[in-house]
Amino acid sequence: MIKKADIILGIFLILLCLSSLFFLRLSGTGGDLVVISADGKEYGTYDLSKDQRITVRARGDDAYNIVEIRDGAVFMAEANCSNQVCVHQGAIRRSNQTIVCLPNRVVVSIRGSQTDSMDDVSY
């Protein structure tokens, strides 16, 4: 009931999974900027080292998300979305990590500043 092609496909998918994991997550360095976008447009960029609460208005003010930056990590403190998935996800702190609130179309992610990609390699 399990054929050879199944196993080959399975191995291929696991390799694809591991390599995408490596490129998307483990390659992430410290990161120091928080980039928020709403409705597909960039909403604002914030300093990860500065504790603050940002209220994001999306979908023409119908939706709101409160993003909180504290101790070098970002989390969704509050949202009026239907499923609260973004709130339950918890905090992110490394570059490339992302919190998405799909109902409100809000994306929060961490970026390194422009310089660090080069400097990281050369020190």
Next chain:
Amino acid sequence: MLNADRKTSKIAISAALTALALIFSYIEFLVPLPMPVPGMKLGLANAVVIVALYTLGTASALTINLLRIFLSGLLFGNVFAILYSLAGGLLSFLVMCLLKRTGLFSITGVSMAGGVAHNTGQLLAAALVVSDLRLFYYMPVLLFTGMVTGIVIGFTAYLICRRIPR
């Protein structure tokens, strides 16, 4: 069996399977299992679609799948829910049909690829909705969970297909 009888029985079975798939969708909507990725599902309804694909053929399976998506979307979800399931359901169905046609894969393998394709389709739809490619951050975990749920569902479908008289 006469040809007309056969057609009638196929329609009746398709209708019953559509209802069954709808019930599975409803169960998953009512009792979401704790999953590593929020909003992720086992995809019980897909077991019905796979059984239909292997016993009734492509056309019936596609009809059941589409009816299930629209009905469950209208009953338990909203327009966006339909959009996401349509993106996942159709891509998954296409991949499963193609792999089945090659004849190289077992039901479990076909379902595994279907699970991965389903999650990929939903991720693409979600990335379109928020117009943000950063969503592909979720790709590794969606690939993995799609594989695992696909294998579980595929094995279930295999056990069912073995017991169905043809």
